[in-house]
Amino acid sequence: MTSPTTTPTASHYSSAHVDPAAQVADAGFVPVQTRSERPSSFEPADFDAPTGREVNWKHTPVAKLAGLLSDEVGDEFAVTVDLDGVESHLVPEEDVYGEFFRPEDLPSALAWKHAPRGLHLRIDAEDEVQEPLVLRFDGSSAEKRAFGQILIEAMPHSRATVVLDHHGSAQYAQNVEIIVRDGAALTVVSLQRWADDAVHAAAHQARVDANATLKHFVVSFGGGVVRVNPNVELAGAGSEGYLYGLSYADAGQHLESQVYLHHKGPHTKGDVLYKGALQGDNAHSVWIGDVLIGPDATGTDSYEANRNLVLTEGARADSIPNLEIETGDIVGAGHASATGRFDDEQLFYLQARGISEEEARRLVVLGFLSDVVQRLGIPALEAELLEAIETELAAVDA
Structure with missing residues (x-):
């Protein structure tokens, strides 16, 4: 296990947060090509303030x-x-x-x-x-x-x-x-x-x-x-x-x-x-x-x-x-x-069955987001979040 007071070597963060275009212009640096190459450091001084x-x-x-x-x-x-x-x-x-x-x-x-x-x-x-x-x-x-x-x-x-x-x-x-x-x-x-x-x-x-x-x-x-x-x-x-x-x-x-x-x-x-x-x-x-x-x-x-x-x-x-x-x-x-x-076909399908446009939109959004909510496996929290979604939807119609 690495102690939290141990910091990576300079080579791990020497090019942290440098604009790729600037790195290309400087032959001494190679741009970070992938997410896995992102530099890291425990020292704030090793990071430039983002622009x-x-x-x-x-x-x-x-x-x-x-x-x-x-x-x-x-x-x-x-x-x-x-x-x-x-x-x-x-x-x-x-x-x-x-x-x-x-x-x-x-x-x-x-x-x-x-x-x-x-x-x-x-x-x-x-x-x-x-x-x-x-x-x-x-x-x-x-x-x-x-x-x-x-x-x-x-x-x-x-x-x-x-x-x-x-x-x-x-x-x-x-x-x-x-x-x-x-x-x-x-x-x-x-x-x-x-x-x-x-x-x-x-x-x-x-x-x-x-x-x-x-x-x-x-x-x-x-x-x-x-x-x-x-x-x-x-x-x-x-x-x-x-x-x-x-x-x-x-x-x-x-x-x-x-x-x-x-x-x-x-x-x-x-x-x-x-x-x-x-x-x-x-x-x-x-x-x-x-x-x-x-x-x-x-x-x-x-x-x-x-x-x-x-x-x-x-x-x-x-x-x-x-x-x-x-x-x-x-x-x-x-x-x-x-x-x-909104999928117009979904709205049309619901409205064709006697559901108002406002209620149809509510049902579509709830169905869209509840997929993730139901994966929580915490009934009380799921109920809270579904209620919060209902509140947000009410603000759209207000």
């Missing part, structure tokens, strides 16, 4: 993230534990951080530097936790900037669901390190239900060991700018990763996820599905999906898809799927992306 021209920032409103790009100590951030007994799983062991996590951008490196250690949620070996373990994050003001560092560790053959529930308002940069040991099954749900003026940049990085399973959900309904980037490595033989996302962007909101799934071990299985709805002027969603099937990932089965439903004029969805395959011995691999408006 919006870099490949991993060009769809992001960088100016609105200015508070999370400054190398200054942040404010206190309230974290509460809602479920009795969770305290027994919180283990303040600072030296365990950084076994897999490596910051890949400036906000993440600053969170590594400034965030307090100690929020280590460990599920003991063979333990099966029936109820979701809920960590609630409450911001008190959009003027406050804060950094967070979380380690979620599922020990061998354990079972648990962890929910990270974000509310209120703040400028919050967050690192989430996830380790799923051999034979464990872990579900992690990150809910972004911020106030409209909140700014949230999060890096989730997970390693899944042999015969283990990770289900990872990113659900973003609130916040002015929300950027949650999951990075999952299927490291062990027979490991499985299911990465699901749901977003609903209103006027002026920017909701973004850059997803990276790395099939490293043999006989791994991955499924990526992100769905989003958008409504209102300048509502913007960004999804970038990168899947890498490595040279040793024989017998891999992988698929990624992104679907977006644009409900009104003035909304925009950017969707970019990428797939790299470095071995010819796989079960299957594919990717897909689609963005569109």
Whole structure:
């Protein structure tokens, strides 16, 4: 295990966040060609402040993230534990951080530097936790900037669901390190239900060991700018990763996820599905999906898809799927992306059966988004999210 105080060598980050065009012009540098080559470092000084021209920032409103790009100590951030007994799983062991996590951008490196250690949620070996373990994050003001560092560790053959529930308002940069040991099954749900003026940049990085399973959900309904980037490595033989996302962007909101799934071990299985709805002027969603099937990932089965439903004029969805395959011995691999408006044939079909246009639109959107909601497997949370979708739809008709 690598100590969190250990930093990569200079060669690992010497060209971090340099515009590819500039790199080509300088014969001394080679552009970063693929997602797997992205530099990493624990030191904020090794990252230039993003300008919006870099490949991993060009769809992001960088100016609105200015508070999370400054190398200054942040404010206190309230974290509460809602479920009795969770305290027994919180283990303040600072030296365990950084076994897999490596910051890949400036906000993440600053969170590594400034965030307090100690929020280590460990599920003991063979333990099966029936109820979701809920960590609630409450911001008190959009003027406050804060950094967070979380380690979620599922020990061998354990079972648990962890929910990270974000509310209120703040400028919050967050690192989430996830380790799923051999034979464990872990579900992690990150809910972004911020106030409209909140700014949230999060890096989730997970390693899944042999015969283990990770289900990872990113659900973003609130916040002015929300950027949650999951990075999952299927490291062990027979490991499985299911990465699901749901977003609903209103006027002026920017909701973004850059997803990276790395099939490293043999006989791994991955499924990526992100769905989003958008409504209102300048509502913007960004999804970038990168899947890498490595040279040793024989017998891999992988698929990624992104679907977006644009409900009104003035909304925009950017969707970019990428797939790299470095071995010819796989079960299957594919990717897909689609963005569109209401299907007139679906609306006509429902209206022809006596359903009003307003109700028909509601049913189409609910059917479109509930596919992801129902994969959560948490009935109470599923009901909350479906109610939130109903509320959003009511705003369209108002």
